[in-house]
Amino acid sequence: MVCADPVPWQPDVWRSELKDAVTSVTELGRVLGLPLEDCAEGAIAGFPLRVPRPFVARMRRNDPDDPLLRQVLPTAAENESVSVLPDGTRFSMDPLRERNFARAPALIQKYRGRALLIATPACAVHCRYCFRKHFPYEDHRPDSREAALAALREDDQITEVILSGGDPLVLTDASLGRLVQCLDPITSIERLRIHTRLPIVLPSRITRDLLDILVSTRLRVIVVVHSNHPQELDSDTARAFACLRGVPGVTLLNQSVLLRGVNDRAPTLCALSERLFEQGVLPYYLHMPDAVVGTHGFHVTDARARQIHDAMGERLPGYLLPKLVREEPGRAAKTVLA
Numbered sequence: 001m002v003c004a005d006p007v008p009w010q011p012d013v014w015r016s017e018l019k020d021a022v023t024s025v026t027e028l029g030r031v032l033g034l035p036l037e038d039c040a041e042g043a044i045a046g047f048p049l050r051v052p053r054p055f056v057a058r059m060r061r062n063d064p065d066d067p068l069l070r071q072v073l074p075t076a077a078e079n080e081s082v083s084v085l086p087d088g089t090r091f092s093m094d095p096l097r098e099r100n101f102a103r104a105p106a107l108i109q110k111y112r113g114r115a116l117l118i119a120t121p122a123c124a125v126h127c128r129y130c131f132r133k134h135f136p137y138e139d140h141r142p143d144s145r146e147a148a149l150a151a152l153r154e155d156d157q158i159t160e161v162i163l164s165g166g167d168p169l170v171l172t173d174a175s176l177g178r179l180v181q182c183l184d185p186i187t188s189i190e191r192l193r194i195h196t197r198l199p200i201v202l203p204s205r206i207t208r209d210l211l212d213i214l215v216s217t218r219l220r221v222i223v224v225v226h227s228n229h230p231q232e233l234d235s236d237t238a239r240a241f242a243c244l245r246g247v248p249g250v251t252l253l254n255q256s257v258l259l260r261g262v263n264d265r266a267p268t269l270c271a272l273s274e275r276l277f278e279q280g281v282l283p284y285y286l287h288m289p290d291a292v293v294g295t296h297g298f299h300v301t302d303a304r305a306r307q308i309h310d311a312m313g314e315r316l317p318g319y320l321l322p323k324l325v326r327e328e329p330g331r332a333a334k335t336v337l338a
C-alpha cells in the first residue's frame, strides 16, 4: 500500500461524481448563469453533452467564451457538413483510419514497439473536438480483450501497451486491476502507458486502490494526462498528480490539443506548460486536432500553429515546450510540424 501525501480520494467519490455529470445543456446553463437553451439538444444525440461537475466548477460563470465550456458545449456548427477548408484541410469520419491498424478488434498498432489497447469506449467527459465521436467501437469491442491479449503474447516486439479508449480510468479499480494482472505476466511488455483525462476532469478518480494497482505491477508506468488550458489545473488536479507521483517509477506527461477559441495563443499555452510543471507534469505533445467531420470550428491552420509554437519556444525552457504533432495514417511516427 502506498502512503501518498496528500491522501488519495475515497473509492466511492468518483463513482458518484461520474453518475452526477451534467448531461443537459439547460442544466449547464443554469449552473453557469448563461442562457444556453438555444443550443439544440436533439442535434447532439450521437455524442451528447457530458461533463463532470468538478470540471464545470472551474468554468467562469456568465462567460460564453470560457475555454473549458467551449471544449464541451455542443454547437450547431458540429452539424454543418464542411468537408474542406480554404487551407486544404479535409474532414472525414475516420481521418486516422484506425481500422486499418487493428491487430485484434481492441488492439491498434500503428507504431513499432507500442500498441494501443481500447480498454473501454466510455469517457467521463465528451470533448467536442474528439475524433472518437465517430469511432466504430462496435468493430473494436473492448470486450474482445482475450484476442488482444493473445496478440500481445504472440508478438514479443510489442514492449509498451497503451491503455486508451474512451478513457481507461473510467474502468473500476477492480476491472483495471484484472486487466493489469493479465498484462503483467507477458514478459515482453516493459511499459504500461495510460492515456487519460480523468485526473483533470474528475481528480477524485485517483483512489488508493488505483495507486496500489500501479505500485504492484512490475511494468513501468507512464500516465499521459490531457489538459488543454491552465484554468483546468487547480488544487485538486495538483493533489491527484501528487498521489500519482507517489508511486515509485511513475512518469507524468501531458498532451494537449491545439484548439481555436480555446488555447490558440502562445501566452495561454506557455502558462499551461508552467502550471503543469508546478504540478509535477511535463508537457509531451501539442496535437493538431484530427480532421474529423463536425470539428472544423476548432481548426487551426498549420501556419498559425507553427507561429504559436515558435512563440512558445522563445519563452519556455526546452523541457516545457511540447512537440507540435499531427496524426497521419501510414506514417512510422506522428508527424512533427515544428
Ligand SMILES: *Cc1c(COP(=O)(O)O)cnc(C)c1O
Residues within 6 Å of the ligand: 108, 109, 110, 111, 114, 115, 116, 162, 327, 333, 334
Ligand atoms: C499516438 C499513438 C501512439 C503513441 O505514440 P507515441 O509517439 O509513442 O506517443 C501509439 N499508438 C497509436 C495508435 C497512436 O495514435
Ligand code: SF4
Residues within 6 Å of the ligand: 122, 123, 124, 125, 126, 127, 130, 131, 132, 165, 166, 167, 197
Ligand atoms: S477520448 Fe479523450 S478527447 Fe475524446 S471524448 Fe474521451 S476524454 Fe475527450
